[in-house]
Amino acid sequence: MARIAFILLCHKDPEAVIKQAQRLTTAGDYMAIHLDARADPAHYRRIRSELDPNPNVTFVRRRVKCGWGEWSLVSATLEAVRAAVAAFPEATHFYLLSGDCMAIKSAEYAHAFLDAQDRDYIESFDFFASDWIKTGLREERLIYRHFFNERRRKAWFYASLEWQKRLGLEREIPRDLQVMIGSQWWCLRRRTIEMILDFIAERPDVVRFFRTTWIPDETFFQTLVRHLVPETEIENRTLTFLLFSDYGMPVVFYNDHYDLLLSQDALFARKVSPEAQDLKRRLGLLYASQGTQFQISNEGASLYHFLTERGRIGRRFAPRFWETESSLGRERELLIVVCKKWHVAKRLLERIRQMTNIPCVEYLFNEKATELPDLGGIEATMGKRHRHRRALLRMLFEHFGADRMVICLDPANLDLLQDFCGDRSVTRLLEIECQFTDEYLIGHAMRVGLAGARTPPETLARLLPTIRNEMALESDRIRDAGFANHLRLREIDSPEANAAPLAEFLGLGPDKALEIAQTDHLFAD
Known part of the structure; x- marks a missing residue:
């Protein structure tokens, strides 16, 4: 039977982290936790004191200060992956989660799902041929080096980029790699994880390249999995249900999204609002349930986009008072x-x-x-x-x-x-x-x-x-x-x-x- 080692990246809300770890490990699975090194030290001490007695939980040896779009997110993930590989030799799958994720299926369903097909689940589209990137930098993410965080040091970020363009400092992509791109959230088999760790130990040039790419958490694992694993063993999708608004911001789920989440063809959902206490309670009970049947309709993304479009013209739920009749007469x-x-x-x-x-x-x-x-x-x-x-x-x-x-x-x-x-x-x-x-x-x-x-x-x-x-x-x-x-x-x-x-x-x-x-x-x- 599948045994999952959850790789948890978190930076706040110690109470939610503790509950999430307890809930997921109760079913016999494992968890490796990386709490952002920028987080409140008191939060880390509390999480450790509560979860250290749990044999199915481990912590990274070296915590990383994380910044959006930086290599630090990949580095933190690798630290947690190494800790999980060492601590849980019986783990068959490694599933990357954030502190905002919640299971939307039972543990019984998740294990049966992973047992049914011997595959890795990760989005990986051709970086240059696909339209996965909707706005912002594209090839500039790869062919130039990025030493500054765009959010914290915006002026330096774009000044560095502009000078590299002026001086013609484009760099080559490792020739044996086809760069892929996709969602950060994946579920990989143990042998795939071990191949990735062996590969990066043998290829420091690849690590150096991705260290200075922009938003490498959307390209690093996606590229290496495609490079190392036969295509027939990869399911090109994430098992974490997530949506993005037209502004590129994650859609947040609340108490009234329970039925919609359960009908999605996914095992987890991101992001669940911290205020959605009833949703968290119901999903927590669901994960421990036995014999629960799920009707998968998978309409979440299309329904969201349909309602968003209707909302823009005031027709999300019903016509406005002046639109009950569409003809002039x-x-x-x-x-x-x-x-x-x-x-x-x-x-x-x-x-x-x-x-x-x-x-x-x-x-x-x-x-x-x-x-x-x-x-x-x-x-x-x-x-x-x-x-x-x-x-x-x-x-x-x-x-x-x-x-x-x-x-x-x-x-x-x-x-x-x-x-x-x-x-x-x-x-x-x-x-x-x-x-x-x-x-x-x-x-x-x-x-x-x-x-x-x-x-x-x-x-x-x-x-x-x-x-x-x-x-x-x-x-x-x-x-x-x-x-x-x-x-x-x-x-x-x-x-x-x-x-x-x-x-x-x-x-x-x-x-x-x-x-x-x-x-x-x-x-x-």
Whole structure:
């Protein structure tokens, strides 16, 4: 039967360390403890006094001062591994844990699981070919030497890196090694651990290389296991269930995560909150249980990411009060004026207000300053307006007490047009085709930050055709979308010609439509 030697790295909370050691060794397993040399000496004395009588617990001979991202974490792990190998000759597996880890299966289940397959469990992906590293340094972790801790001495860390780059001090990776990367938390068989210890005794050059790599706990064991063990004997995953947020921070588990943790295809979970006392109590009882059956669904990671995404848009558990209905309403009419020259569209809307009783709202999805009523916060930011676009319009319909409404959109808002035109409501588009002089395009370039007051004329001359083509392309995209009820008002046409699309768009008689089309200086810049 499998006998596990747990390699425990910890730096605080002596009470939790003592309970964890007592709980895990009660089932006949072992533990080697490394308490960070920076920890409170009183904590170390207390842990030793409580656990020294336990024959299944041993301590490292030399404690290391640990720092995140440093070789010290690997050094501490090796110290604990050596202590465990020497103290527990009957141990068949070595399982790396932190003080924040808790078993999420029974000891009975864990032993049967490890007996079922003669394998090592460790994440190990190709360092250069995989996308395991999401942000930050990549090959710089390996090809440059790192002597300073990025968290404690940030300026020195990056200054050293920059000077090495400038001086071309790149170094070679040991040629016989394929560097791998993965989670720090592993479970390895005894013969694999012994091979690693023999290898590093024979290859001081490899140890020297990893001593000055950055975050070597994610590469050292991962690389050596792949180098020494046949691929068929490696399960490329960790048996410790852990999640990371989008910010690269570990997700913490609390009392209400009990059922989720038990359903994961893992033996331990990290990190369990120190405050989650009920969760710790229940998991402690579980580890000592006999005959417990586990239903493995393994949905934890996907469920977390799904809920995280839903949370960002306020839909983690239920729709917000304004989102109980997703349509604008089958009986409503949304009239959209699409125009690149916002001042032209605003003049037209002002005239429509004067001539009709149709509510009009200007560029609400383009200008934060657009005047809107208080709608419970949905109107507060541009991000909310876009995310809850239909809800926003539905609330405006209700605010105005009307079934018809005119809004303005920029031609670049094709996604909004597609959304609104796909609604069950009646949607009509009135695209205003304006003429764009060079002076107008220069002003537009300055408004959007493409040019400034000191931009040379030759630069503007190269820029203007691009801007003009982009505006033409926006109009082409709208036409290519094939929207129903798509009407056009053109600057080059007479008021009489423009009255017809206006009448159809607004549902007005020809005389009133002509009066709107004859608005003074409608197209003036």
